[in-house]
Amino acid sequence: MEYRFSSTMDSFKSSAVREILKLTQGKSIISLAGGLPNEQYFPIEAVRDAFSRVFDQGKQVLQYGLTEGYTPLRESIAKHLERKNIHVGIDDMLITTGSQQAINLLTNVMIDPGDVILVERPTYLAAIQIFQSYKAKIVSVDCDADGMDLNDLERKIREHKPKMAYVIPTFSNPSGKAWSLERRKGTLDICKRNNVLILEDDPYGELKFGSDEAFPSIFSLDEHPHGSCVVYTSTFSKIVAPALRTGWAIGDPTVIQNMTRTKQAADLHSSTMDQHALHQLFEHFDLYAHIDLVRGEYEKRMHQMVDLLKQHNWPGTRWIEPKGGMFIWLELPAHIDTEQLLKQAVQEGVAFVPGASFFADNPERNTMRLNFTHTDYEQMVEGFERLNRVIRQAL
Numbered sequence: 001m002e003y004r005f006s007s008t009m010d011s012f013k014s015s016a017v018r019e020i021l022k023l024t025q026g027k028s029i030i031s032l033a034g035g036l037p038n039e040q041y042f043p044i045e046a047v048r049d050a051f052s053r054v055f056d057q058g059k060q061v062l063q064y065g066l067t068e069g070y071t072p073l074r075e076s077i078a079k080h081l082e083r084k085n086i087h088v089g090i091d092d093m094l095i096t097t098g099s100q101q102a103i104n105l106l107t108n109v110m111i112d113p114g115d116v117i118l119v120e121r122p123t124y125l126a127a128i129q130i131f132q133s134y135k136a137k138i139v140s141v142d143c144d145a146d147g148m149d150l151n152d153l154e155r156k157i158r159e160h161k162p163k164m165a166y167v168i169p170t171f172s173n174p175s176g177k178a179w180s181l182e183r184r185k186g187t188l189d190i191c192k193r194n195n196v197l198i199l200e201d202d203p204y205g206e207l208k209f210g211s212d213e214a215f216p217s218i219f220s221l222d223e224h225p226h227g228s229c230v231v232y233t234s235t236f237s238k239i240v241a242p243a244l245r246t247g248w249a250i251g252d253p254t255v256i257q258n259m260t261r262t263k264q265a266a267d268l269h270s271s272t273m274d275q276h277a278l279h280q281l282f283e284h285f286d287l288y289a290h291i292d293l294v295r296g297e298y299e300k301r302m303h304q305m306v307d308l309l310k311q312h313n314w315p316g317t318r319w320i321e322p323k324g325g326m327f328i329w330l331e332l333p334a335h336i337d338t339e340q341l342l343k344q345a346v347q348e349g350v351a352f353v354p355g356a357s358f359f360a361d362n363p364e365r366n367t368m369r370l371n372f373t374h375t376d377y378e379q380m381v382e383g384f385e386r387l388n389r390v391i392r393q394a395l
Contacts, residue, residue, distance in 0.1 A: 094263065102233035107164075111163060116160045123358060200218045332367070333366060354367070
């Protein structure tokens, strides 16, 4: 058989993450690479109890469900979002199979081949792959520690006439940065004036560290949620467990209805049992005490990694201490190619994600993403010793 695959498959290039997994098979590797929450803090007893309550409801929990999602769960999420000053009803919401499906569904609804999508520089690599699969033209907007450069955003909008902008303004993957309030408001204003839809991805927003600084969602800053230029998506993956594969999208009902029609063709609906169980967690588990525990532990691990970076003090290396999330973004001297560095690092028994994968264009090859949430401190110390040998040699 001569398989004639679609041209879409050309967009799914092998990612650095998959290559890492190949390289680490059968080896004792300390991984600072994956975007993994720490399973030590998964609320396993609460989840087991939630599923037990679900099965106590009878056989109907095994039946097909609404494409829009289990209504009581959507009501629980709407109450949850009120804490973020987001006020929506269930008709403004769609339950998705992880927030990544929300990115896919909205792209399907909005983007024709050749349409322009603006993204941060750098941005989430899986989003880049999704946009490429729909044959969108992806244009990067310059960023600094405070978020998108508003002058460059206006310039790129005038030049490229984009249909959509994809942003992760709160503890982003990969850079870990949190946008300033000025940049959030400015981006909303510019996109609204130019009829550019904003897809706001917020998987890490609950993982805020110590300070009282507020990071309002761009969606919450829009005074008109009906007719809003923002679609907001988030997930339970980082605050409960990724295996439940449950996220949500909120936006204008017309947009949500079109995403729902697309989801019907994709998978009919997300797992009803998982949705029932998450509703039970809202009803019978102190989810917010659990979130406080998780972010406290993650903040401690972040400080441990920052201390290790300071101790090793690699010349010409820069990073920003994150205010939340799961990642530290490292910039090395310009002559170092971290994709090549990774090969030597794996030989030393440590892995990271090279930064080039996170750029839609003109990649900065001297960058890397480090995850601080999954590796215990003792392993982190040893991992940095191994990484130090490799980086010192490259320097």
